[in-house]
Amino acid sequence: MDDYGSESDSDYTSYWRDWFISSRGNEYFCEIDEEYLTDRFNLTGLNTEVQYYQYALDLVTDVFDLDCDDEMRETIEKSARHLYGLVHARYIVTTRGLAKMLEKYKKADFGKCPRVMCNSHPLLPMGLSDIPNLKPVKLYCARCEDIYNPKSSRHASIDGAYFGTSFHNILFQVYPALIPPKSTERYVPRVYGFKVHAAAALVRWQNLMREDMRRRLRKMEVESGFKDGEDEDLDEAEDDDGEEDEELQQQIAEYRGANQHHGTSFTGGEPHVGSVA
Amino acid sequence: MSTSSGTPESWISSFCSLLGHEYFAEVSEEFIEDDFNLTGLQNQVAMYKEALEMILDVEPEDDEDDEDEEEEDEEDVSGGDGPGGRAHGERRHHSRVASDLSVIESSAEMLYGLIHQRFICSRAGIQQMSEKYELGHFGVCPRANCNQTRTLPVGLSDIPGEDTVKLFCPSCLDVYVPPNSRFQTVDGAFFGRTFGALFLLTFPEYDLSRTAAETAANLPRSATEQGMINGMYPHNIAPGLGRLKIYEPRIYGFKVSEYARSGPRMQWLRDKPDNMDVLDEARNFADEHGEHGGDSDDDDESMSMNGGRPTARRRPAGNARLRQRQRHNGSPMVVDVNGAESEL
Numbered sequence: 001m002d003d004y005g006s007e008s009d010s011d012y013t014s015y016w017r018d019w020f021i022s023s024r025g026n027e028y029f030c031e032i033d034e035e036y037l038t039d040r041f042n043l044t045g046l047n048t049e050v051q052y053y054q055y056a057l058d059l060v061t062d063v064f065d066l067d068c069d070d071e072m073r074e075t076i077e078k079s080a081r082h083l084y085g086l087v088h089a090r091y092i093v094t095t096r097g098l099a100k101m102l103e104k105y106k107k108a109d110f111g112k113c114p115r116v117m118c119n120s121h122p123l124l125p126m127g128l129s130d131i132p133n134l135k136p137v138k139l140y141c142a143r144c145e146d147i148y149n150p151k152s153s154r155h156a157s158i159d160g161a162y163f164g165t166s167f168h169n170i171l172f173q174v175y176p177a178l179i180p181p182k183s184t185e186r187y188v189p190r191v192y193g194f195k196v197h198a199a200a201a202l203v204r205w206q207n208l209m210r211e212d213m214r215r216r217l218r219k220m221e222v223e224s225g226f227k228d229g230e231d232e233d234l235d236e237a238e239d240d241d242g243e244e245d246e247e248l249q250q251q252i253a254e255y256r257g258a259n260q261h262h263g264t265s266f267t268g269g270e271p272h273v274g275s276v277a
Numbered sequence: 278m279s280t281s282s283g284t285p286e287s288w289i290s291s292f293c294s295l296l297g298h299e300y301f302a303e304v305s306e307e308f309i310e311d312d313f314n315l316t317g318l319q320n321q322v323a324m325y326k327e328a329l330e331m332i333l334d335v336e337p338e339d340d341e342d343d344e345d346e347e348e349e350d351e352e353d354v355s356g357g358d359g360p361g362g363r364a365h366g367e368r369r370h371h372s373r374v375a376s377d378l379s380v381i382e383s384s385a386e387m388l389y390g391l392i393h394q395r396f397i398c399s400r401a402g403i404q405q406m407s408e409k410y411e412l413g414h415f416g417v418c419p420r421a422n423c424n425q426t427r428t429l430p431v432g433l434s435d436i437p438g439e440d441t442v443k444l445f446c447p448s449c450l451d452v453y454v455p456p457n458s459r460f461q462t463v464d465g466a467f468f469g470r471t472f473g474a475l476f477l478l479t480f481p482e483y484d485l486s487r488t489a490a491e492t493a494a495n496l497p498r499s500a501t502e503q504g505m506i507n508g509m510y511p512h513n514i515a516p517g518l519g520r521l522k523i524y525e526p527r528i529y530g531f532k533v534s535e536y537a538r539s540g541p542r543m544q545w546l547r548d549k550p551d552n553m554d555v556l557d558e559a560r561n562f563a564d565e566h567g568e569h570g571g572d573s574d575d576d577d578e579s580m581s582m583n584g585g586r587p588t589a590r591r592r593p594a595g596n597a598r599l600r601q602r603q604r605h606n607g608s609p610m611v612v613d614v615n616g617a618e619s620e621l
Contacts, residue, residue, distance in 0.1 A: 114419045114453040116433070116443050128421075138421050140524075145543040147421040147524050151456045166528040172539040173528070182542045187433075187452045189445070189474035196474045198507035198514050199450055201556040202549060210545040213535065222536050 085162030127160025390467030432465025445473035448517030519549035
């Protein structure tokens with residue numbers, strides 16, 4: 001117990017935030033500025049969220065000066081970590097916070113996308129909820145726009161609310177130049193070189209969806225972000241090339257129609273597709 | 278031939294228990310001993326004969342003592358493939374020289390890998406891999422919406438030396454890099470391109486998503502019991518994709534618009550029709566054109582107008598065909614089931 005006391009004493013004398021972000025498992029966090037932490041406006045509402053709020057804040061800002069037993073100290077320590085996480089979620093969407101996280105993103109501090117076709121694109125931490133203690137942190141890949149579980153279990157236990165649901169999207173709104181080019185490259189399951197029917201049919205359908213999206217974007221004169229000319233390489237693209245635009249539209253409307261109908265009740269299906277069931 | 282020096286563990290099982298070799302199945306000796314299964318491998322592997330002997334734990338034919346491993350015959354290392362090296366081997370005390378041995382060892386690993394690629398597509402092999410799969414030896418999908426679906430080891434090429442082993446997730450039909458770096462030394466060709474897809478076709482009954490209750494809730498039984506679509510059960514076609522399984526970017530609770538520059542562009546990759554019947558292109562075509570498309574000429578004509586779904590081409594129209602499709606969907610993949618279905 002003496003050991004613990006002396007250890008936390010040294011923490012107290014050093015900067016708590018330094019210790020926090022450099023300790024193992026906290027690699028995803030960036031350091032929050034002193035000024036940001038001391039501005040009460042930034043902490044609005046957190047006093048009801050965090051136990052021993054004042055002590056925790058004191059600990060985070062290195063002005064903690066309370067003689068208490070180890071148990072109490074541990075509780076406050078835990079509260080301080082929670083408070084830091086919640087402030088962190090707010091801080092990283094500020095200009096300075098975004099810049100700090102951007103540096104970490106460039107260094108791939110948050111890991112790399114496990115998807116083979118993403119070629120180790122760096123990830124960003126994100127939460128699926130802004131309410132604490134609901135969902136652990138996930139990692140977002142801007143290339144495939146999907147979310148992944150962290151590789152290591154010590155990261156998988158971090159609360160997702162410490163990063164929030166908005167941060168990674170705001171980052172790319174603020175730094176649009178960083179949006180990676182999208183790719184239509186994908187894995188196609190094959191058996192002895194032949195495509196598998198079920199998967200290939202799904203791929204054809206997905207390509208149809210993609211072309212539909214690109215058509216919508218073209219109509220609105222929005223950049224699609226896909227590498228130019230990539231579709232020509234895809235053998236699936238041939239399917240759509242010769243087709244009449246209207247027919248395609250009609251097909252898509254049909255598919256989407258099926259989507260809407262089956263959202264709530266499947267049995268009531270549209271007559272066209274329902275004829276099978 | 279003395280068997281006294283034989284190790285208690287076979288070469289194959291010691292190879293499979295090495296760190297990083299957790300994905301490998303133990304190829305049965307009968308499979309290796311059948312020359313037919315090794316067709317063409319002689320040209321792909323250096324020191325083929327020695328490597329094969331090593332894999333099968335057979336003492337070399339020119340029987341010598343394995344204890345005397347002398348540091349001679351160094352030149353064998355470079356030019357020592359097969360008969361060329363044999364000439365030196367006529368010497369009385371010759372045995373596998375240490376450096377020679379390491380060459381043979383690496384050849385044996387290459388040969389084993391290539392045999393393994395073929396073995397896991399055989400009936401016995403795929404069965405063994407399914408046991409490993411059930412035990413979760415191949416890890417789980419890192420994608421958050423796949424709910425820890427177990428993955429399968431695959432290669433992106435059948436030619437050795439091109440890429441390392443990857444993990445194929447049957448839930449999102451995508452491939453991922455294994456999380457542990459020790460698998461980054463394992464050649465993908467040792468698993469091959471075929472295994473992942475063949476596995477799904479061989480075991481169509483597998484409930485791919487571990488949370489079976491969830492699958493049952495999302496998909497009405499009436500539709501799934503109807504039969505297969507495109508050779509697979511609808512609930513097993515990419516269960517991790519589709520609505521509610523696609524990540525939707527939001528800022529302060531508001532969806533990021535598609536028309537924003539940073540808006541979603543890749544949702545198609547994780548999309549899937551809500552009603553999988555949409556994907557049954559052949560049947561949809563038949564339903565649409567079945568009544569009036571009596572003869573094949575008519576069929577072909579309307580086909581070209583519709584962009585030509587090749588699956589429906591040259592099939593006589595009529596109810597008999599539809600009924601047949603109810604059973605096995607008219608899919609050529611039924612052949613690939615190979616009777617393994619009955620074992621489940």
